[in-house]
Amino acid sequence: MASTMIPDIVISRLPIYLRALDRLAQEGHEVTSSQELGKRLGISSAQIRKDLSHFGGFGKQGTGYKIHYLKEQLRQVLKVEREWEVALVGAGDLGSAVARYKGFTERGFHITCVFDSSPDKVGKKVGAFHVQSIDKLTSEITERGIQIAMIAVPAEHAQGVADQLIAAGVRAILNYAPINLNVPEDVHVQYIDPVLHLQRMTYYLP
Amino acid sequence: MASTMIPDIVISRLPIYLRALDRLAQEGHEVTSSQELGKRLGISSAQIRKDLSHFGGFGKQGTGYKIHYLKEQLRQVLKVEREWEVALVGAGDLGSAVARYKGFTERGFHITCVFDSSPDKVGKKVGAFHVQSIDKLTSEITERGIQIAMIAVPAEHAQGVADQLIAAGVRAILNYAPINLNVPEDVHVQYIDPVLHLQRMTYYLP
Numbered sequence A, B: 001m002a003s004t005m006i007p008d009i010v011i012s013r014l015p016i017y018l019r020a021l022d023r024l025a026q027e028g029h030e031v032t033s034s035q036e037l038g039k040r041l042g043i044s045s046a047q048i049r050k051d052l053s054h055f056g057g058f059g060k061q062g063t064g065y066k067i068h069y070l071k072e073q074l075r076q077v078l079k080v081e082r083e084w085e086v087a088l089v090g091a092g093d094l095g096s097a098v099a100r101y102k103g104f105t106e107r108g109f110h111i112t113c114v115f116d117s118s119p120d121k122v123g124k125k126v127g128a129f130h131v132q133s134i135d136k137l138t139s140e141i142t143e144r145g146i147q148i149a150m151i152a153v154p155a156e157h158a159q160g161v162a163d164q165l166i167a168a169g170v171r172a173i174l175n176y177a178p179i180n181l182n183v184p185e186d187v188h189v190q191y192i193d194p195v196l197h198l199q200r201m202t203y204y205l206p
Helices: A008-026 A034-041 A045-053 A067-077 A093-100 A134-144 A155-167 A194-202 B008-026 B034-041 B045-053 B067-077 B093-100 B134-144 B155-167 B194-202
Strands: A084-089 A109-116 A129-133 A148-151 A172-175 A188-191 B084-089 B109-116 B129-133 B148-151 B172-175 B188-191
Touching: A008 A034, A008 A045, A008 A067, A008 B194, A034 A045, A084 A093, A084 A134, A084 A155, A084 B194, A093 A109, A093 B093, A109 A134, A129 A134, A134 A155, A148 A155, A148 B194, A155 A172, A172 B194, A188 B194, A194 B008, A194 B084, A194 B148, A194 B172, A194 B188, B008 B034, B008 B045, B008 B067, B034 B045, B084 B093, B084 B134, B084 B155, B093 B109, B109 B134, B129 B134, B134 B155, B148 B155, B155 B172
Parallel strands: A084 A109, A084 A148, A109 A129, A148 A172, A172 A188, B084 B109, B084 B148, B109 B129, B148 B172, B172 B188
Antiparallel strands: none
16 A cells, blocks of 8 residues: 555545545544535545545444544544644734634644744734744754644745755644745645635636 | 636636736736646646636747736636635634635635634624524525625534525535535535645655
């Protein structure tokens, strides 16, 4: 089960399956099927069975998937059965909102340091965190061995911040700045830009 | 140029091209090429040329794309050359952060009404908006002819809110609640769930 064997597109769907399974469990279900999952997610049941078969297949034909078991398996595959430390760069409006978002901690991602370049913000509290000077970024991230960071700085500073983070050892970046980042091949980037999602829908409106 | 002729996957990339072109224009460029765009976006130049050819082709071999012209064309195709009214449901921590996010207005999406079901929140101000009772949702959206809404309510209420919005005439939903929505075929949904993006990256970390 070498990680290189599983296509990225399959990996990208696993968190969606996990989220749906969490939901089913919360609703009191113990067993589900690829049909039920597919109906909830708008994905074909054949696709779901195929995706899950990459991991040895967690379900039996006719009896369905045991939700608790499948959840644990997916959590292990995705490495989210553990807790992760996350660094946040940018303590403006957007960064503050990110720092206060409870969904991260609830799902195992703990923001443990927040950085900003503005002297106005350094030392102030954002959510539960004291904002540190960006000059401390490299030493803090290196010492703590942090691999995941979120960028919430203006677009024109995002690439520079990303370069600094990567030099300090970060290997996964969630970028809230509305700009594409250039990163080495062994660094992963995901983007959050809500306007981009809105623009994907207006095309279809009358 | 019937809209049904252009694959959804192409439409989904156009806002990314538009964002990169905005950036290039801000940096003072007047002309670009599929190679330069491709390098910035990590997309092959052949793919970019093919995507743009769906709209009659905006560039000439050898001379590149005129950024201003291409931007205007993409904005028209995506229907973002106009201003859009948006309704927001949910005025908790997440909804408040969404209401205060300046990026929407800057790029033509104006939140003009905010709804919440909690009597604690109704009447209070969130950003520039007075929160209205969810009982007003249907009449407000119908009267204003609003087609776009954002959902920032707890997961267990998201489907009910979506159903109400759709009944009132909404055709595009940006869903911040961590749950998949079931909607009719003529309604478009996009999702914002930052944890899902983090989980797509941890798989690749040691």
